[in-house]
Amino acid sequence: MKKINCIIADDEPLARDVIKRHIHQLERLHIVATCSNGLEAFTAIKNTQADLLFLDIQMPNLTGIELLRTVKTPPAVILTTAYPEFALEGYELNVIDYLLKPISFERFLKAIDKYETWVNPGSHSNIVAERATSDRIKPFIYVKADKKMVKIFLKDILYMEGLKDYIKIHTTNNEVVTYQSLTYFTEKLPADLFMRVHRSYIVALAHINSFSTTEITIGDTAIPIGTTYAREVGKKLNSDIFPQ
Numbered sequence: 001m002k003k004i005n006c007i008i009a010d011d012e013p014l015a016r017d018v019i020k021r022h023i024h025q026l027e028r029l030h031i032v033a034t035c036s037n038g039l040e041a042f043t044a045i046k047n048t049q050a051d052l053l054f055l056d057i058q059m060p061n062l063t064g065i066e067l068l069r070t071v072k073t074p075p076a077v078i079l080t081t082a083y084p085e086f087a088l089e090g091y092e093l094n095v096i097d098y099l100l101k102p103i104s105f106e107r108f109l110k111a112i113d114k115y116e117t118w119v120n121p122g123s124h125s126n127i128v129a130e131r132a133t134s135d136r137i138k139p140f141i142y143v144k145a146d147k148k149m150v151k152i153f154l155k156d157i158l159y160m161e162g163l164k165d166y167i168k169i170h171t172t173n174n175e176v177v178t179y180q181s182l183t184y185f186t187e188k189l190p191a192d193l194f195m196r197v198h199r200s201y202i203v204a205l206a207h208i209n210s211f212s213t214t215e216i217t218i219g220d221t222a223i224p225i226g227t228t229y230a231r232e233v234g235k236k237l238n239s240d241i242f243p244q
Contacts, residue, residue, distance in 0.1 A: 003030040004115075005049060009041035009064070010056035010080060015101060019054050019080070022108040029112070038062025042071065050075040052115055054099075057081040068093045076118065078111050083206075100192045102238065141188065143169065143178040150176055154193060158207045158218050160185055162200040170221075195236045198226040205236070213241055 006029055010016045016034055023029045029052075033044035038059045044050065053075045057064040064081075068074060077093075082101040096118055097111040142149045156171040162182040169176040186196050196202045201223050203216055210217045215224050216233075225233055234241070 002028075004028055005030050005032045005051045007031075007033045007035065007041060007044050007048065007050045007053045007075070009035040009038070009044075009053065009059065009067075011036050011059045012056070015056065015080065018101075018103055019108075022103070022105050025105065026112065038064065038067045041067055045071055045074060051119075052096075053077045055079055055095075058083065065093070068095075076115055078115065098190075098192055143176060143180060145176050145178045150178075152176060154189070154204075155206070157194075157204050159204060159221070159223060160202040195233065197229050197233050198224050199228075208237075211237060211239075 006023060008016050008019050008023075008031060010019070013036075016036075020031065020034070023031055032048045032050055033041075035041040035044055036059075039061045041053070041055065041059075042062065045053070055064040055067065055077050057079055058081060062070070064079060068077065077095040078097045078099060079095050080099045080101060080103060097114045099107060099111055139155070140151050140153045142151055144150075152169060152171060156173060158170045158172060160182065161168045161170065166177050166179050167182060167185070169178065182196065182200070182202060185194075185202055189202065193206065194202055194204055197216055203218060203223060207218050208216055209219065211225075211233075213225070213230065215222045217223070
């Protein structure tokens with residue numbers, strides 16, 4: 001079995017240790033370098049035959065995004081960060097996946113599966129390959145509004161509000177009304193960046209200003225948290241104030 005040579009680049013020791021533990025559980029993965037900043041990662045890429053780079057976005061000296069723009073032929077990249085607002089910029093640089101900290105082993109496995117599908121698309125069934133391709137986050141969506149298809153960048157979406165017969169998408173620039181369902185957007189939007197918090201609301205994680213057990217605040221708007229969604233919201237926000 002050919003080993004997958006990996007570089008870990010993260011300035012947080014605990015975060016590096018989590019990825020190390022996950023890697024050590026998979027025999028086919030092998031660590032060739034561990035880096036605590038972007039400059040060390042730059043050197044490791046140049047001096048090793050790495051296949052896969054686990055790259056933190058926020059690092060001193062050289063950020064993960066700056067590193068990707070600097071290296072002409074980087075290995076395959078899986079981004080890791082605690083800040084979902086940076087995900088879209090990374091996907092525009094053709095990364096394989098985006099892992100939001102804290103990284104569970106289950107989510108880590110999914111990222112490795114995406115990598116292997118990307119490297120050897122013929123090794124999986126067409127259905128799995130198509131699913132992996134569709135899982136790659138695009139920085140925008142199109143919705144039907146005013147008898148035309150309107151492009152909305154994911155980074156601009158604040159929240160979506162389900163009304164009686166339509167959906168109102170609140171963005172940083174305006175409001176867009178469409179007749180799709182919230183269930184449709186729940187399935188379509190990347191789960192690392194958005195979550196459904198109520199039968200009538202989907203929110204963008206990056207735009208949350210504050211939250212309690214009953215509501216989330218985005219800008220000046222208080223969005224209720226439905227009782228049936230509270231447990232999953234607590235998991236997503238990594239908060240122990242919600243009922244278990």
